[in-house]
Amino acid sequence: MHDILTYPKDRDKHITYLNTALKTMGEHQLYGNSKKCEFWFEKLVFLRHAVTKEGMKVNPKAENNFRVAKAN
Numbered sequence: 001m002h003d004i005l006t007y008p009k010d011r012d013k014h015i016t017y018l019n020t021a022l023k024t025m026g027e028h029q030l031y032g033n034s035k036k037c038e039f040w041f042e043k044l045v046f047l048r049h050a051v052t053k054e055g056m057k058v059n060p061k062a063e064n065n066f067r068v069a070k071a072n
Helices: 011-027
Strands: 043-046 049-052 055-058
Antiparallel strands (some): 043 049, 049 055
C-alpha cells in the first residue's frame, strides 16, 4: 500500500484533488481507512522533510542519516 501526499497551495484545488483521488479509488473498489486519514495540516513532516504552505524544507540532520551501500 502506498501513502498519498498532496499539497496544492490553494484549498479549493486541494479539495478537488482529494475528491478526484477518492472517486478514482472507489471506482476501483479501493478504500482508505478514515481513522488513518488526516487533513488540513499547517505543517507535515514526511520522509524527514517538512511540508508547509511555503513549500518543502529539508531537515539538515536528515541528509546525513542515509547509509551508503558498499559494493562487494
